[in-house]
Amino acid sequence: MSDTNAAPARFKDLALDATDHRALADWWCTAIGYVRRPVPDGTEWREEWPVPIVDPAGAGPLIWIVPVPEPKTVKNRMHLDVWGDTERLVGLGATVIRRRDDEIAWDVLADPEGNEFCVFTPRDRQG
Numbered sequence: 843m844s845d846t847n848a849a850p851a852r853f854k855d856l857a858l859d860a861t862d863h864r865a866l867a868d869w870w871c872t873a874i875g876y877v878r879r880p881v882p883d884g885t886e887w888r889e890e891w892p893v894p895i896v897d898p899a900g901a902g903p904l905i906w907i908v909p910v911p912e913p914k915t916v917k918n919r920m921h922l923d924v925w926g927d928t929e930r931l932v933g934l935g936a937t938v939i940r941r942r943d944d945e946i947a948w949d950v951l952a953d954p955e956g957n958e959f960c961v962f963t964p965r966d967r968q969g
Contacts, residue, residue, distance in 0.1 A: 856903050856922070857892070859910040860955050867893035867907040869954055873934055874924060876905065914956040922959040923948075931961060 860866035871877055879894040881887055892908040928949045932938060939958060940950040949961045 855906055857906040857908050858957055859908050861910060861913050863893055863907045863909040866953065866955050867895050869935060870905065871895050873931055918958045924959060924961055925964055926961045928961045
């Protein structure tokens with residue numbers, strides 16, 4: 843018998859599409875301190891497979907960087923929010939879409955393939 847009060851779904855993983863999925867996986871690993879998840883049998887991931895990246899401390903969600911043939915063309919309907927340093931992320935290759943202002947208290951950036959994400963600074967945690 844199922845619990846009728848239980849949620850019908852539970853968060854599992856996050857997936858990001860990319861035309862160069864290996865390069866984008868490496869970018870996100872550098873940007874947020876993740877590492878590529880090893881293949882269970884110790885072999886290499888095949889070129890055409892999605893690349894899973896993980897938080898080495900086990901605190902964050904598993905992120906799959908998935909190869910797709912087409913480039914991003916429209917605004918994301920979902921995105922990541924991260925704590926971080928906008929200028930350092932720009933130095934890694936992110937693009938500023940919108941700076942914080944009187945309307946928003948975060949910066950909106952795009953990764954090298956155009957996937958938007960919001961950057962909150964650590965001081966935002968206090969407010």
